[in-house]
Amino acid sequence: MQESRAAAIGAPNHAGHEAANDPAPLFVAPKERFLEFRLQPTSQRAWMLGTLGALGFFGLWELGHYLTAESARKFLPSVEQVARALYVLFSERNFLHDVLISCYRIFVSFFAASAVGVPIGILMGCFGNVRALLNPTLSGWRYLPAASFIPLLLVWFGPTDLAKIALLFIGVIFFLISLILDNTRAVPKELVEAALTMGASRREALTGVVVPAAMPTVLDSMRNMIAVGWTYLVIAEIVGAQDGIGAVMMRAGRFLNVDTIMAAIFTIGVLGILTDVLFRVAQHLLFPWNVERRS
Amino acid sequence: MDTAATGTAPPLRAIRISKEYLGGSFKALDDVSFELRENQITAFVGPSGCGKTTMLRIVAGLEYPTRGRLEVFGKPVVGPGPDRGMIFQAYTSFPWLTAQKNVEYGMKLMGIGTGERRERANGFLKLVHLEKFAGSYPRSMSGGMKQRVALARTLAQNPKVLLMDEPFGALDAQVRWEMQELMIELIEREKKTVVAITHDIEEAIYLADRIIFFSRQPGRIKADIPVDFKNGRRYQRKEELVRLPGYADLEHRLFAMMREEIQETKTA
Structure with missing residues (x-):
């Protein structure tokens, strides 16, 4: 249509010697490679590749088991043996109780760390004076290995829940504060200035602009830090606990029940993924404005 | 056009404003006065x-001068306030609020009730041609649309002076042109006193009734030029404006002044 009109007003025929009515030949693009820059796989293919990766992992594991000498095989149990151990844990040894105890410790301590760390991080991100007041001290704390507090916490609190929760709290909060400090500083200063020129008070600018602007990245920081929380949980439970996933692993270790240890590790992995999903869902529900929407 | 004779105080008066840094060794603004x-x-x-941006930010109350003072309709002002609305070059529409809620935000700060707020927000969204996007979040909007949300939000507060810091600087040429035409339309309708910073000489001549040219180091007013070839009219169509006698002369004058400034610092 357009071409015929172009011809009618005497425009040059860009198709050259070929007839204008034929469609131009298809462009032959070079073959797509597996390692292709800028390529985003379709969601279907991403699922396929993800499954392939997981299968590869279990395959290697299984292979490792069968390549191990018969006498040492119990130290690298097969996938089925670990699965059976997992089943036994839940069906016969009330593992669910340990899992729930561990989850309780994680969530209580992480909630406490967030309740303290998020406001401090936001205040430090907003106000240079608060930053100057707290940053040197908090930076020092970040370099203290949380595990080094275990003896102290045991002396103070004994082998109680409080000791474990305190360890998680110490292990998480200082990094959480520094991440949230960065999240808050990343809020464009023009947003605050715009609010001020509209007559917002300092409090209104803080609660009405800085907080909502920083919240999505703050939630991301929390998601990353709760993963670190799991690390400290296991350490705490291994050192001195009667229950919880770490305690189960420690006990199994004493009897060389490698399959049970692996089943417990696997459980932690699954719980980690579930936590991650929980945070992502929360992100979508709480901050729909931050989600790319295609319509 | 000239209302100076009535004797009432001007919407904004800057009196001997200086902004010094490093204990006075660097002067961003040196004794600048205008009404x-x-x-x-x-x-x-x-x-x-x-120093033009510094001057605008001082007027907005976001920075404080070292010397001098500011008056809005004869009353001294310190710090920011809704009597001086500001449009920034960066997009400042709040991403967590819909266009509608963004426009309502400033009115909410002023204590305007929900019903009136909604009604007025609708009116201003219509004014900037965004009534169909009232429920959309800024994320799904183009740069021009975000800037129109910011404009509606500021106008909805009915500021006495509208300050604009290169408001169209981040937009591409065509959107910029559309926004300039929209600005003329809005200002004609809303009867606003406006100060706009621009690098773009063509934009200055198109939008302004008066051009204040700043020289640098120290920042001073080099020239205060009335755009009188427009004879007190505002032309929405650029193609009409550029054909007026006087347009080319003014453009030439401004370009020459700009070159003078650039060369001065090259040789300094």
């Missing part, structure tokens, strides 16, 4: 580093 006239559009033009 805005009601319903006039003034453009601040000048080379980079001439």
Whole structure:
């Protein structure tokens, strides 16, 4: 249509010697490679590749088991043996109780760390004076290995829940504060200035602009830090606990029940993924404005 | 056009404003005074580093001068306030609020009730041609649309002076042109006193009734030029404006001043 009109007003025929009515030949693009820059796989293919990766992992594991000498095989149990151990844990040894105890410790301590760390991080991100007041001290704390507090916490609190929760709290909060400090500083200063020129008070600018602007990245920081929380949980439970996933692993270790240890590790992995999903869902529900929407 | 004779205080008066840094060894602004006239559009033009942005931010109350003072309709002002609405070059529409809620935000700060707020927000969204996007979040909007949300939000507060810091600087040429035409339309309708910073000489002549040209180091007013070839009219169509006698002369004059400024610092 357009071409015929172009011809009618005497425009040059860009198709050259070929007839204008034929469609131009298809462009032959070079073959797509597996390692292709800028390529985003379709969601279907991403699922396929993800499954392939997981299968590869279990395959290697299984292979490792069968390549191990018969006498040492119990130290690298097969996938089925670990699965059976997992089943036994839940069906016969009330593992669910340990899992729930561990989850309780994680969530209580992480909630406490967030309740303290998020406001401090936001205040430090907003106000240079608060930053100057707290940053040197908090930076020092970040370099203290949380595990080094275990003896102290045991002396103070004994082998109680409080000791474990305190360890998680110490292990998480200082990094959480520094991440949230960065999240808050990343809020464009023009947003605050715009609010001020509209007559917002300092409090209104803080609660009405800085907080909502920083919240999505703050939630991301929390998601990353709760993963670190799991690390400290296991350490705490291994050192001195009667229950919880770490305690189960420690006990199994004493009897060389490698399959049970692996089943417990696997459980932690699954719980980690579930936590991650929980945070992502929360992100979508709480901050729909931050989600790319295609319509 | 000239309302100075009535004797009422001007919408904005800057009196001997200086901004010094490093204990006075660097002067971003040196003894700058000017008055805005009601319903006039003034453009601040000048080379980079001439202090025009500092001047605008001082007027907005976001920075404080070292010397001098500011008056809005004769009353001294310190700090920011909704009597001086500001449009920034960066997009400042709040991403967590819909266009509608963004426009309502400023009115909410002023204590306007929900019903009136909604009604007025609708009106201003219509004014900037965004009534169909009232429920959309800024994320799904183009740069021009975000800037129109910011404009509606500021106008909805009915500021006495509208300050604009290169408001169209981040937009591409065509959107920029559309926004400039929209600005003329809005200002004609809303009767606003406006100060707009621009690097763009063509934009200054198109929008402004008066151009204040800043020179740099120290920042001073080099020239205060009435755009009188428009004879008090505002032309929405650029193609009409550029054919008026006087347009080319003014453009030439401004370009020559700009070159003078650039060369001065080259040889300095």
